[in-house]
Amino acid sequence: MDSIYRTRMRRFRQWMVDEKIDASFIMMSSDLQYLTGIRRQPHNPTDDDKHADELYGAFISPEGGPLFVVPRMGASSYVRKQAEDKPWIEDIEVVDDGDRLCPVAEDLLDRFGSPRRLGVSGRAWARTLLLFQRVSDEIQFTDASQKIAAMRAVKDANELCVMREAGEMTDRVFAAVLKRLRLGMTEYDIAREVDHQMIICGATGASFHTGITVTGDDIPRRDTQHRNGDTALQPGAVIAFDFGLIWKGYVSDFGRTVFCGEPDEEFKRYHDVVMRAQAEAIEAMESGQITAAGLNRVARSVIEGDGLGQYFTHRLGHGIGIDVHEPPFLYQLDETTLQSGMCFTVEPSIRIPGRVAVRVEDVVQVTDSGGVPLSNFSRDYLVI
Amino acid sequence: MDSIYRTRMRRFRQWMVDEKIDASFIMMSSDLQYLTGIRRQPHNPTDDDKHADELYGAFISPEGGPLFVVPRMGASSYVRKQAEDKPWIEDIEVVDDGDRLCPVAEDLLDRFGSPRRLGVSGRAWARTLLLFQRVSDEIQFTDASQKIAAMRAVKDANELCVMREAGEMTDRVFAAVLKRLRLGMTEYDIAREVDHQMIICGATGASFHTGITVTGDDIPRRDTQHRNGDTALQPGAVIAFDFGLIWKGYVSDFGRTVFCGEPDEEFKRYHDVVMRAQAEAIEAMESGQITAAGLNRVARSVIEGDGLGQYFTHRLGHGIGIDVHEPPFLYQLDETTLQSGMCFTVEPSIRIPGRVAVRVEDVVQVTDSGGVPLSNFSRDYLVI
Numbered sequence: 001m002d003s004i005y006r007t008r009m010r011r012f013r014q015w016m017v018d019e020k021i022d023a024s025f026i027m028m029s030s031d032l033q034y035l036t037g038i039r040r041q042p043h044n045p046t047d048d049d050k051h052a053d054e055l056y057g058a059f060i061s062p063e064g065g066p067l068f069v070v071p072r073m074g075a076s077s078y079v080r081k082q083a084e085d086k087p088w089i090e091d092i093e094v095v096d097d098g099d100r101l102c103p104v105a106e107d108l109l110d111r112f113g114s115p116r117r118l119g120v121s122g123r124a125w126a127r128t129l130l131l132f133q134r135v136s137d138e139i140q141f142t143d144a145s146q147k148i149a150a151m152r153a154v155k156d157a158n159e160l161c162v163m164r165e166a167g168e169m170t171d172r173v174f175a176a177v178l179k180r181l182r183l184g185m186t187e188y189d190i191a192r193e194v195d196h197q198m199i200i201c202g203a204t205g206a207s208f209h210t211g212i213t214v215t216g217d218d219i220p221r222r223d224t225q226h227r228n229g230d231t232a233l234q235p236g237a238v239i240a241f242d243f244g245l246i247w248k249g250y251v252s253d254f255g256r257t258v259f260c261g262e263p264d265e266e267f268k269r270y271h272d273v274v275m276r277a278q279a280e281a282i283e284a285m286e287s288g289q290i291t292a293a294g295l296n297r298v299a300r301s302v303i304e305g306d307g308l309g310q311y312f313t314h315r316l317g318h319g320i321g322i323d324v325h326e327p328p329f330l331y332q333l334d335e336t337t338l339q340s341g342m343c344f345t346v347e348p349s350i351r352i353p354g355r356v357a358v359r360v361e362d363v364v365q366v367t368d369s370g371g372v373p374l375s376n377f378s379r380d381y382l383v384i
Numbered sequence: 385m386d387s388i389y390r391t392r393m394r395r396f397r398q399w400m401v402d403e404k405i406d407a408s409f410i411m412m413s414s415d416l417q418y419l420t421g422i423r424r425q426p427h428n429p430t431d432d433d434k435h436a437d438e439l440y441g442a443f444i445s446p447e448g449g450p451l452f453v454v455p456r457m458g459a460s461s462y463v464r465k466q467a468e469d470k471p472w473i474e475d476i477e478v479v480d481d482g483d484r485l486c487p488v489a490e491d492l493l494d495r496f497g498s499p500r501r502l503g504v505s506g507r508a509w510a511r512t513l514l515l516f517q518r519v520s521d522e523i524q525f526t527d528a529s530q531k532i533a534a535m536r537a538v539k540d541a542n543e544l545c546v547m548r549e550a551g552e553m554t555d556r557v558f559a560a561v562l563k564r565l566r567l568g569m570t571e572y573d574i575a576r577e578v579d580h581q582m583i584i585c586g587a588t589g590a591s592f593h594t595g596i597t598v599t600g601d602d603i604p605r606r607d608t609q610h611r612n613g614d615t616a617l618q619p620g621a622v623i624a625f626d627f628g629l630i631w632k633g634y635v636s637d638f639g640r641t642v643f644c645g646e647p648d649e650e651f652k653r654y655h656d657v658v659m660r661a662q663a664e665a666i667e668a669m670e671s672g673q674i675t676a677a678g679l680n681r682v683a684r685s686v687i688e689g690d691g692l693g694q695y696f697t698h699r700l701g702h703g704i705g706i707d708v709h710e711p712p713f714l715y716q717l718d719e720t721t722l723q724s725g726m727c728f729t730v731e732p733s734i735r736i737p738g739r740v741a742v743r744v745e746d747v748v749q750v751t752d753s754g755g756v757p758l759s760n761f762s763r764d765y766l767v768i
Binding site: 326 | 583710
């Protein structure tokens with residue numbers, strides 16, 4: 001594993017040299033995991049500030065680093081332990097609760113030659129940048145995440161292997177949940193079962209809040225503060241699944257639609273259109289042959305061809321890897337050409353408010369001969 | 385409710401006038417909820433980028449706004465619906481998937497008189513600031529969250545009422561979980577039960593990842609990737625609880641220690657020291673009489689007085705309200721004087737690695753006559 005991270009950092013350093021960037025500060029994030037192998041903790045639902053959180057990350061320069069900066073409280077043992085088998089981590093600087101941040105930042109920037117041009121994570125905090133500016137008012141910032149995103153977009157063999165495992169686990173989670181569906185279960189009950197089956201499967205947890213939507217003619221929906229509410233399964237219900245898991249630092253994202261009882265012809269038609277849109281898009285995912293925007297058009301034109309365009313209200317999908325949504329994005333502004341090793345969700349849908357939500361979603365790997373789905377649960381319409 | 389938000393915005397606007405700040409951009413965040421009543425969605429465990437996410441927030445100036453900027457996908461209906469009963473929301477600008485961000489940002493800044501000095505959330509993204517700088521290279525940023533944090537620190541009567549409800553709900557959740565504890569349950573099983581009881585109680589969900597730690601002499605701990613692992617309850621185990629919920633946009637944070645079987649004298653002593661440290665701190669939380677740093681010392685000196693200082697490894701607590709951790713913080717660098725209406729967690733602990741973790745935690749409101757806990761479950765040592 002050693003060489004993967006050294007190679008990534010070498011490419012990132014070359015970018016800094018090319019762009020005349022003196023050093024970069026990458027916050028504890030998916031970017032930093034990608035470059036160094038040190039994983040962030042999953043985000044909490046609400047913010048949890050700790051002392052020195054705005055400096056929690058690593059400096060890396062064309063010649064030096066990565067130097068990790070880590071708040072002692074809650075984070076230092078977490079990072080130290082991960083660093084044990086990673087000799088490419090140059091050093092770990094622990095910030096104590098009693099340390100004032102301005103001198104700490106000054107010292108850190110000084111160790112990297114007082115950079116004039118500093119690369120920063122796209123999601124670094126304003127507070128981080130303002131701290132660096134207090135140390136030096138001449139410092140200029142560049143979004144380093146754009147470079148790292150381009151690197152992250154094309155997965156290597158090891159990453160693809162982990163993502164395939166994540167896809168297979170996701171299939172197993174869905175199969176286990178399907179067996180446990182019963183009339184009367186609410187959206188919340190189903191979501192809780194999904195989350196539980198992920199853990200049983202060995203996943204770290206959900207990559208995003210599991211979304212279960214129960215719709216159907218004559219099914220009243222209560223307005224709750226929860227995404228997964230109290231709407232219960234009854235004959236004629238349509239269940240839309242949207243969930244994913246975290247496995248070895250990579251994620252999945254998956255969707256299927258399940259009918260409670262044989263669907264009527266209209267629902268079958270919606271289901272068929274959505275599946276055709278997905279199938280045509282997957283087939284078109286040939287390396288070098290199509291752009292992200294072009295792929296979005298492929299699926300959209302299928303649904304529009306059936307006169308249902310206004311019910312497909314979102315982009316076709318998104319890049320996926322360490323994060324559940326990462327560039328490139330399958331929408332009209334993204335002209336990235338698809339390349340072997342890129343992974344995208346392909347998730348067309350038809351939603352008619354108050355009536356039906358039909359969706360499908362798989363993570364699909366781009367290859368020289370078209371897309372290869374990493375999850376493979378049946379795409380026939382599913383009836384319980 | 386109307387007047388609360390108008391009052392808060394008036395105070396924030398006065399700060400802008402005083403500081404010669406032309407306008408502020410506050411990201412969709414707890415700060416924005418505080419100022420306008422529009423709630424953010426809870427964070428997902430991994431990042432979920434959408435088009436225009438770096439502009440998802442609101443502009444507010446001494447005379448204008450709040451003007452919300454909202455990505456159409458996934459966010460516009462969420463914000464629109466919340467804005468329906470909030471006439472103080474001036475306008476909502478929806479950014480379509482096809483809109484390029486630089487012209488959008490230029491137009492927005494233009495509508496606010498092309499501000500030279502712009503207040504920004506402390507956790508606004510670097511990418512947001514870089515976008516604004518592309519529009520105008522003369523723009524200067526100020527951390528507006530510091531002002532909002534000072535306002536947020538002192539809760540008004542309505543906020544205290546909601547936080548008290550959150551505390552009472554938390555007591556009920558804990559009582560329900562206690563009844564369900566059985567030998568053989570793992571940390572994961574217990575955490576899952578806690579999360580479930582929160583929902584049954586009506587909470588939006590957990591405010592942070594529920595933490596259950598089972599320790600005790602001769603209890604082997606498996607090294608897992610999960611915070612809540614497979615360590616199971618057995619006679620002699622000590623269970624440390626750390627959890628909180630979200631209720632009406634405010635949060636709780638709570639801790640107790642439970643013994644499986646009557647604890648020995650040594651464990652009882654640890655428990656007693658932790659409770660004394662908390663009790664003395666709560667008593668000292670008198671408005672105007674002590675600083676955050678001073679309060680930290682009060683509790684620490686109790687534990688140090690018993691020769692156990694090295695096992696109390698963290699700050700005494702943190703401000704809490706819309707976020708689980710928010711300023712002020714009960715640690716040596718924070719010289720804020722406690723005022724009536726501030727709320728803090730008071731959470732001393734003793735952790736002897738591989739042996740025992742004893743903790744207690746309550747949210748405590750500062751009053752003129754000392755601290756008043758918002759959760760009131762028994763602080764005696766609990767035995768199952």
